[in-house]
Amino acid sequence: MNNLEDLVVKLFDIEAFKFGSFKLKSGIQSPIYIDLRVIISYPDILRSVAVHMNEILQRSNVTYDSICGVPYTALPIASIICVDYKKPMLIRRKETKNYGTKKLIEGKFNQNDRCLIIEDIVTSGSSVIETADSLRAEGIQVTDAIVFFDRQQNGDNNLKEKNIRLLRVLTITQVLECLVKNKRITQEVSNDVQEFIRQNQTELPALKNGIIEMKSSSIPIRQRFQTIREEKKTNLCLCADLTSLDEIIELSKQVGPNICMLKIHCDILNDFSMEKIQQLKNISRTFNFLLLEDRKFADIGNTVQLQYTKGLFQIATWADLVTVHVLPGEGIVQALEQSVQSIDEPRGCLLIAQMSSKGALTNNEDYVKGVIKCTEKYSDYVIGFISQSRLTTDNKFIHCTPGIHLNNTGDQLGQQYVTPRQAIDGRGADILIVGRAITDSINRIKTCEEYQQEGYNVYEQLRNI
Incomplete structure (x- = not known):
């Protein structure tokens, strides 16, 4: 033939x-x-x-x-x-x-x-x-x-x-x-x-295996998160506060199956490059987890647009989510949302409402009310909060709680910990942000699996009540 x-x-x-x-x-x-x-x-x-x-x-x-x-x-x-x-x-x-x-x-x-x-x-x-x-x-x-x-x-x-x-x-x-x-x-x-x-011409799907989003950003990124959580049975966000992007890349390959989100700080990386960050982005697509850049934007609109899209980091090109302080007012959210109109992938942000450090000034009732008010106009871009408690009964907003540790102790710099059960059952958390408990572990893979299982088990128990 x-x-x-x-x-x-x-x-x-x-x-x-x-x-x-x-x-x-x-x-x-x-x-x-x-x-x-x-x-x-x-x-x-x-x-x-x-x-x-x-x-x-x-x-x-x-x-x-x-x-x-x-x-x-x-x-x-x-x-x-x-x-x-x-x-x-x-x-x-x-x-x-x-x-x-x-x-x-x-x-x-x-x-x-x-x-x-x-x-x-x-x-x-x-x-x-x-x-x-x-x-x-x-x-x-x-x-x-x-x-x-x-x-x-x-x-x-x-x-x-x-x-x-x-x-x-x-x-x-x-x-x-x-x-x-x-x-x-x-x-x-x-x-x-x-x-x-x-x-019947086709359009390009960004993901497969149940986590399908069309080429345009018409499907909100919160839907992608919800599907990831259900498909992978994980509500774990790994906080990789490491100074080597090479190390983060290797770690993400090891724990990718266990997490729904990876949080990094690009400005503490000693070896940042667009080539390496693209490699990390590809890994996130392979293992179906979101990339969260914990930038904590907190400036006037024009400045945050430049910080988001330009410079060495070009955050908007690779980060699915970013964190935002709304101290300058809701204009900061408007500026960030406008910045990603030309990005051909869904983007979103988490508003920082409450922090896990002792004496945090963000844990102020009037400030928290202001944060919640910012979601009224920008609910397609704001998908949730970094918080220590549940701020709204509207289930379309996810609540991400940092400072999670199986032993609810603390560190010497004011970090306060809560257990997965305390965070989910007592505080209404959707996502558990775990950092040093995993990254400092002798066996990171096993520890990550333990947090995934504990966190999702609690989530399912409460959902079935």
Whole structure:
């Protein structure tokens, strides 16, 4: 089956291409259904698919150090290319192991290696993007992907937005022409499929696996948080007050499965760079947690806009959430919200209402009332509070409580601790912010797991009462 036309006909004969009326995962009815999983039962066809993909790679002069097949259908194709053409292979797990090394990417690689992604079918490109994010989170470069079959539903443009060039063996147009020519389908069927494709172009999803948000920011970031909490069963925010971004990156890989949010202070990092912060952002997408920059903005509108979007840190480009003092008045929230209108991802902020340090001046009744008032106009951008108690009965606002420790003691600098149960049951916390109890632990992974389990168990107990 060196002839591509013969391969298309054979794929039709083994029912990899089906025509009729099929309900897709999205719920819409499609006149075509493509299922390349069946090729694993036909070794000659499977090998032929791999051969044709490799021929495209040879003609395109793509340079890469390794290949990675998108799980699961593309894995057999990648394996054949690996063995037949002596190409080192990496495997991306669909889920992280909760034991051993907890690796998401298996195989041998070095920082800045270039990996080619192999996929069987591309519709929106979301599976390729998800795999690319996981690889990039490990410091691996991804610039190209090859697909056997492109449904021509805007996947190539979606991938281009993520700086990934798409190479392809076949398009749906080519397949339809071939099948009409070989009398496998009628021209009328071909026309119906082409019309369906024209009317059903895809938009780029930012996340998958139940945490889907469309390209625009029309879905509030609070919805993303709520889904993360329910899907991952965690209400734990890790406060990583470390001075090394490299250390934070490694820590986030270890505890990513256990947290819903990672809080950092970019201005205390000795090794900050946009390249490294992008790596951290990719890790947050891989493990589905929010990035919170604890900037504590507290200046006039024009200044905070510059602090948010410009300078060395360019916080708006990577932080899902930021913290804000409203001492200057509600104008500070308006300024920050305006700053992210051009950002093509949801953004939000947490208003600092109460702090966990002894004698904090923010713990003033009039100040807290002023903080709550700021949510009236900016409820799409303000998703909640940093607080020591529940400030409102409106459940759309989340309450994040710092100073959590399994032993409710304190430190020598005025930090006061409460236990997870005291925070959730007694104070109405939604999110537990835990810092040194984890980062100072001899076994950070185990300690993080303990806080995740304790915090979420209390949350579920109270929810079921």
